[in-house]
Amino acid sequence: MSDHRSEQQAQRRELGAFLRSRRERITPDQVGLPLSARRRTPGLRREELALLAGISATWYTYLEQGRDIRASDQVLGALATALRLDPQERGHLFRLAGQPLVDAPGAPEPLAPEAAAVPLLLQPHPAYVIGGTYDVLSHNQAADDLFPHLIGTEDRPPNFLRWVFLEPAARDVLVDWEPEARGLLARLRTLAGRHPGEPRYTRLIDELTAASPEVRSWWPRYDVQVRHGGRKRLRRPERGVVEYAYTAFHLAERPDQTLVVYAEV
Numbered sequence: 341m342s343d344h345r346s347e348q349q350a351q352r353r354e355l356g357a358f359l360r361s362r363r364e365r366i367t368p369d370q371v372g373l374p375l376s377a378r379r380r381t382p383g384l385r386r387e388e389l390a391l392l393a394g395i396s397a398t399w400y401t402y403l404e405q406g407r408d409i410r411a412s413d414q415v416l417g418a419l420a421t422a423l424r425l426d427p428q429e430r431g432h433l434f435r436l437a438g439q440p441l442v443d444a445p446g447a448p449e450p451l452a453p454e455a456a457a458v459p460l461l462l463q464p465h466p467a468y469v470i471g472g473t474y475d476v477l478s479h480n481q482a483a484d485d486l487f488p489h490l491i492g493t494e495d496r497p498p499n500f501l502r503w504v505f506l507e508p509a510a511r512d513v514l515v516d517w518e519p520e521a522r523g524l525l526a527r528l529r530t531l532a533g534r535h536p537g538e539p540r541y542t543r544l545i546d547e548l549t550a551a552s553p554e555v556r557s558w559w560p561r562y563d564v565q566v567r568h569g570g571r572k573r574l575r576r577p578e579r580g581v582v583e584y585a586y587t588a589f590h591l592a593e594r595p596d597q598t599l600v601v602y603a604e605v
Contacts, residue, residue: 352406355436392422422550451477472596474500505552515573526565
């Protein structure tokens with residue numbers, strides 16, 4: 341057996357061991373799966389992880405067993421999201437699989453300073469600017485009060501899709517959560533269709549699919565919808581349910597970026 345083939349086999353075994361170690365550290369309750377008294381192995385079962393990543397359980401088993409199969413960067417990205425890998429672990433996964441890390445997080449979507457200032461000028465009306473993937477690129481204090489826990493990190497801005505599907509407070513704030521969430525996902529489908537294969541969309545879709553059972557159920561339905569104005573019922577602390585009218589304005593230079601302004605009805 342050639343040295344090259346031996347190295348490839350060793351790398352496949354290392355890939356399988358790495359996947360297994362990361363699968364075993366995730367508990368079912370972390371991904372919304374019911375606990376079972378009959379569960380004998382730590383972490384997720386192979387079938388459960390395959391379901392979260394949207395791939396065949398048999399195919400995933402072959403990958404973990406170190407068989408001679410090749411995973412695409414889309415499959416690796418879905419596995420990395422389902423396994424909740426950090427950037428270093430994600431890079432390690434791609435290297436073990438022999439794939440370049442083409443789906444690494446990029447720089448935040450740029451927003452012109454003039455557009456960023458508009459929500460601040462509209463205070464006390466809640467207002468924000470969102471990008472194509474629903475990153476909140478600029479917002480005022482009134483919007484912050486209206487949508488609690490809509491926060492970002494140093495390297496990632498707040499995102500409305502993550503807030504609606506992954507933040508528990510959203511289901512209390514949005515009185516009509518399900519139709520609002522379905523419409524939001526349909527609008528993401530429309531925008532993603534204009535940017536096929538673009539990493540910032542595939543990353544977000546992979547993340548939401550792995551973490552939200554509603555997204556896993558609704559995304560395959562291919563519902564589409566354009567961004568628009570309308571009305572929302574929002575639950576406010578000490579005030580109860582308040583109805584708002586909101587209007588969406590697309591920025592002339594960046595049509596995927598939208599200014600949204602709210603007013604009480």
